[in-house]
Amino acid sequence: xxxxxxxxxxxxxxxxxxxxxxxxxxxxxxxxxxxxxxxxxxxxxxxxxxxxxxxxxxxxxxxxxxxxxxxxxxxxxxxxxxxxxxxxxxxxxxxxxxxxxxxxxxxxxxxxxxx
Ligand code: AMP
Numbered sequence: 001x002x003x004x005x006x007x008x009x010x011x012x013x014x015x016x017x018x019x020x021x022x023x024x025x026x027x028x029x030x031x032x033x034x035x036x037x038x039x040x041x042x043x044x045x046x047x048x049x050x051x052x053x054x055x056x057x058x059x060x061x062x063x064x065x066x067x068x069x070x071x072x073x074x075x076x077x078x079x080x081x082x083x084x085x086x087x088x089x090x091x092x093x094x095x096x097x098x099x100x101x102x103x104x105x106x107x108x109x110x111x112x113x114x115x
Pocket of ligand 1: 030087088
């Protein structure tokens with residue numbers, strides 16, 4: 001399958017990952033190259049290449065995805081101090097895996113603007 005990315009394989013459990021949370025809608029696992037003390041990737045089980053593929057009819061699916069992000073942050077103990085959620089989308093944003101994913105970054109103070 002031409003669209004078979006690394007995250008498709010992690011979702012199918014063909015490639016191991018350090019899973020921190022899973023429910024019917026999302027899988028969350030530690031980023032292999034962490035950029036903060038906590039750096040987790042949240043991947044919806046419904047497949048999209050990135051944010052540009054989301055359509056009006058996907059509202060319920062995307063809602064479950066974002067609620068999953070909130071659950072993961074709570075599980076990681078980040079809800080009170082806060083955290084950053086990043087969706088790298090396309091070449092200017094240096095998206096490297098063509099399967100939509102949210103980066104949750106936390107455990108330290110962040111800077112703005114980002115690089
Ligand atoms: P992006 O650049 O937004 O597409 O993010 C892809 C992320 O996947 C990067 O932060 C990588 O460090 C991360 N990554 C690549 N391979 C793996 C892996 N096998 N397990 C966990 N995270 C990975």
